[in-house]
Amino acid sequence: MSEAFQSKHVLEYPGGYTRSVGPVIGRFLTGLRDGRLVAVRTPTGKVVVPPTEYDPVTSESVGGADADFVEVGPAGTVTTWTWVHKVRPGKQPLDHPFAFALIRPDGADTAMLGAVAASGPEAMQTGMRVVPHWNVNRNGTLRDIAAWVPLPEGAAIPEAPARPLVEGEAPVTGVVQPIRLDYTVTAGAALTRYLEGLAQGKILGGRSPNSDEVYAASRGTDPKTGDPTSIEVEVADRGAITTFCIVNIPGLSALAPPVPFVSAHILLDGANNTFFGLIRGCEVDEVRMGMRVKAKWADVLKPDHTSILHWEPTGEPDAPYESYKDYI
Amino acid sequence: MRDVAVVSYAASSVAKETEFNEVEIIVPVIHNAIAESGIPKADIGFVCSGSIDYLFGGPFAFVAGVDAVGAVPPIRESHVEMDAAWALYEAWCYIQTGEIDSALIYGFSKGSIGDPFDLLTMQADPYYTIPLWPSTSDMAALQARAFMERTGRTERDLAEVAARAQRNAVTNPYAVRADANATADAMLATAMVSDPLRESDLYPVSDGAVAVVIAADDVARSVSKRPAWIRGLDHRIEAHSLGVRDISTSVSTSLAARHAGVSGAPVDIAELHAQFSHEELLLAEALGLDSSTTINPSGGPLASNVIMAAGLARIGEIATRITAGAANRGVAHATSGPCLQQNLVCVLEGV
Incomplete structure (x- = not known):
C-alpha cells in the first residue's frame, strides 16, 4: 500500500460572509460604533446584553420599541475567565496571550464574551472590574472594542474617544465576517x-x-x-456519453473553458459507473447521447485531474441506447 | 412503549488516520457492528448517522456514509449534524412507531483534518461569539473556572480525573491516549492551554467511527442472550449564548436525567461524554451520581474522542459491559454544542 x-x-x-443583523443586533452594533453598550429589557425586567430578539427564558419577542433598549456599563465585572496561551492570530482580537472572560456590564443581568488585555493570568480574577478600550475608528462590529482592560479601584471610567463624524450615517444593518478554516485532507x-x-x-x-x-x-x-x-x-480511457449538458453560464469555475462548452457523463468501457468530463473537439451541437469519446491526455501526466485535459469524439458508431440506459 | 436494546457495538479510533478516507474508515466498523448484531443487513430497517461538515472540509459529510452503507435498492436513511447519539434517539423513536424493528446507527469524523478546537468554534453564535473566535477549549475553560469557583474543586481534582482516564484507557482497544502509570502530578506538568485547562484536560484529537445496532423486543432477544435494554432516553437543550445561562452547572443534564429515570435504581457504571476533565465532575454532579458508580471505565472521551461519534460510543461502552454481565444498570451521556449546551441521557439495563 x-x-x-x-x-x-x-x-x-x-x-x-455578509450577514444582515436585524434591528436588535443592529442597535447593539450601532451602539458600539457610538462607543456605548446597548442592552434590551425583557418583559420580566431582565436586562440582556448583548441584546437578543427574544427573551432567553420565555422566547417572547423583545426589542420592538425604542423604550426596550437601555444603556449598560461600560464598566463591568468578570464572572469567569480563561487565559489564552495558544492565541489564534488573525482570528482572535489580540495577537498576544490574553484572557477571554464573561463580563457582566453594570446594570445588566447577563454576561457578554470579551477579550481582556491583562499582563498575565495572575492579573486576572473573577469579580475584577474591567472597562472597554474603544478603538478610535469604529464601524459597528464587535472589534470596535479593541479589548477590555482592568479598571483599578477608584479610577474614573474612561469615555470612548470621539470618532470622525460621518454626515447622515445610517444605523448598522449588516456585518461582513471573514471565516477561514484550514484542512489537510487525505x-x-x-x-x-x-x-x-x-x-x-x-x-x-x-x-x-x-x-x-x-x-x-x-x-x-x-x-x-x-x-x-x-x-x-x-x-478503458474511452466510452459512451450517457447524458450531457451544454453550459452557457461563464465563470462558474476557474477551471472551466469559455462558454458554450459541454460537460458529460461518460460510461467507460469496462466500468459500471459514469465518469464526469468535458467534451471538446467538436461543435457543441454535435454532442449526443451514445456518442463515443476518448480521453485527451496531457503531455505531462500528474497524479491529479489535470492529466485528462478533456474528452473528444472517436468517430466510432454511436453506442446503442440499450448499452447505457441503466447509467443515465 | 416497545422495548429497545443495543445488540452490537463496533468502533475504530486512531490519533491520525493518514491512509484511509472517511468511507474507508466507516466500512469495516459498520460491517463489524452488523456482523456482531446477528441481524442480516437486509433486515435492518433504518440507517441513521451523525457527522459534521466542518470536520469533512465540505458540505454533505453524511454522503460519504451512504457510500459505505450501500444504498441500492434505496434504503431508509437519515442523518443528524450532531453526535450520533442523537441519531440513535431518532432511530429509537422510529422503532417506537412500529414501522421498523431494528436500526444501524453510526458516527464518524477525522478530527485530525484540521484543528478541531478551532474548527468547532463555528458552532458558536455567529453574531456575538464567532467574531472573537474563542476556541472550544477557551469556552470550556470559562465553564471549568465557573464550576471550580462554585464547588471549590481544584486543578488537582481535574488532574485526578485526567490521570484516571488515561489509566482506565489502557484496557480500551480504541484509546488513542492511555498510560497505566498516569498520575495527577504528571498531568499538572503538562502545558497550560486555556487556563485552568491543560493539555491533559483536553480530549485527544481522534479519527475514527462508531457503529451500534439497536433492535426491538423479540428481535433483540433472538440475537442476544443479554441485550442492553434502553430503559430511559431523554435530551434537553439550553440557550446558545454563554452569558445568559449558568455554566457552572448543567441544568439540561439534570432535567434529562430526571426524565430518563437515572435515580430510580443504583447506577453501576456511567460513561460520560466529558471532553474536558472538569466536565466529568460537573456532569456526575448534574446526574446525581456518587462514588458508588464507576465513571468512564473505558477512559471516556479523554482517551478517545471521535467527534460526532464519541457520544454514541458512550452508549456502546455501557451496552457492551451490560451484555457481558459486568454491570446490570448503566448511564450513558452525550453532549453537543459549546459548554455542554445540549445533553442526552440514556439509561441501559440488563433485564
Whole structure:
C-alpha cells in the first residue's frame, strides 16, 4: 500500500460572509460604533446584553420599541475567565496571550464574551472590574472594542474617544465576517491508487469480490452494497456519453473553458459507473447521447485531474441506447 | 412503549488516520457492528448517522456514509449534524412507531483534518461569539473556572480525573491516549492551554467511527442472550449564548436525567461524554451520581474522542459491559454544542 495523497484545503469565502443583523443586533452594533453598550429589557425586567430578539427564558419577542433598549456599563465585572496561551492570530482580537472572560456590564443581568488585555493570568480574577478600550475608528462590529482592560479601584471610567463624524450615517444593518478554516485532507487508499493511475495514463477502478461491477474513481466501496472494492481493475480511457449538458453560464469555475462548452457523463468501457468530463473537439451541437469519446491526455501526466485535459469524439458508431440506459 | 436494546457495538479510533478516507474508515466498523448484531443487513430497517461538515472540509459529510452503507435498492436513511447519539434517539423513536424493528446507527469524523478546537468554534453564535473566535477549549475553560469557583474543586481534582482516564484507557482497544502509570502530578506538568485547562484536560484529537445496532423486543432477544435494554432516553437543550445561562452547572443534564429515570435504581457504571476533565465532575454532579458508580471505565472521551461519534460510543461502552454481565444498570451521556449546551441521557439495563 502506498502512502495516501494528502493536500492542503482551505474553506474561505472571499470578502467574508455578509450577514444582515436585524434591528436588535443592529442597535447593539450601532451602539458600539457610538462607543456605548446597548442592552434590551425583557418583559420580566431582565436586562440582556448583548441584546437578543427574544427573551432567553420565555422566547417572547423583545426589542420592538425604542423604550426596550437601555444603556449598560461600560464598566463591568468578570464572572469567569480563561487565559489564552495558544492565541489564534488573525482570528482572535489580540495577537498576544490574553484572557477571554464573561463580563457582566453594570446594570445588566447577563454576561457578554470579551477579550481582556491583562499582563498575565495572575492579573486576572473573577469579580475584577474591567472597562472597554474603544478603538478610535469604529464601524459597528464587535472589534470596535479593541479589548477590555482592568479598571483599578477608584479610577474614573474612561469615555470612548470621539470618532470622525460621518454626515447622515445610517444605523448598522449588516456585518461582513471573514471565516477561514484550514484542512489537510487525505485522499484515502482507493482514490490514491486512482490518482497514481492518472500519472501513468491509466484509469483505475475496483470491484468487490462479491460483484462483477467495476467502479472507476471510487471511494473504496461498491456503492450498491458498501462492500470494499478490494480488487483493482483498469478500465478503458474511452466510452459512451450517457447524458450531457451544454453550459452557457461563464465563470462558474476557474477551471472551466469559455462558454458554450459541454460537460458529460461518460460510461467507460469496462466500468459500471459514469465518469464526469468535458467534451471538446467538436461543435457543441454535435454532442449526443451514445456518442463515443476518448480521453485527451496531457503531455505531462500528474497524479491529479489535470492529466485528462478533456474528452473528444472517436468517430466510432454511436453506442446503442440499450448499452447505457441503466447509467443515465 | 416497545422495548429497545443495543445488540452490537463496533468502533475504530486512531490519533491520525493518514491512509484511509472517511468511507474507508466507516466500512469495516459498520460491517463489524452488523456482523456482531446477528441481524442480516437486509433486515435492518433504518440507517441513521451523525457527522459534521466542518470536520469533512465540505458540505454533505453524511454522503460519504451512504457510500459505505450501500444504498441500492434505496434504503431508509437519515442523518443528524450532531453526535450520533442523537441519531440513535431518532432511530429509537422510529422503532417506537412500529414501522421498523431494528436500526444501524453510526458516527464518524477525522478530527485530525484540521484543528478541531478551532474548527468547532463555528458552532458558536455567529453574531456575538464567532467574531472573537474563542476556541472550544477557551469556552470550556470559562465553564471549568465557573464550576471550580462554585464547588471549590481544584486543578488537582481535574488532574485526578485526567490521570484516571488515561489509566482506565489502557484496557480500551480504541484509546488513542492511555498510560497505566498516569498520575495527577504528571498531568499538572503538562502545558497550560486555556487556563485552568491543560493539555491533559483536553480530549485527544481522534479519527475514527462508531457503529451500534439497536433492535426491538423479540428481535433483540433472538440475537442476544443479554441485550442492553434502553430503559430511559431523554435530551434537553439550553440557550446558545454563554452569558445568559449558568455554566457552572448543567441544568439540561439534570432535567434529562430526571426524565430518563437515572435515580430510580443504583447506577453501576456511567460513561460520560466529558471532553474536558472538569466536565466529568460537573456532569456526575448534574446526574446525581456518587462514588458508588464507576465513571468512564473505558477512559471516556479523554482517551478517545471521535467527534460526532464519541457520544454514541458512550452508549456502546455501557451496552457492551451490560451484555457481558459486568454491570446490570448503566448511564450513558452525550453532549453537543459549546459548554455542554445540549445533553442526552440514556439509561441501559440488563433485564
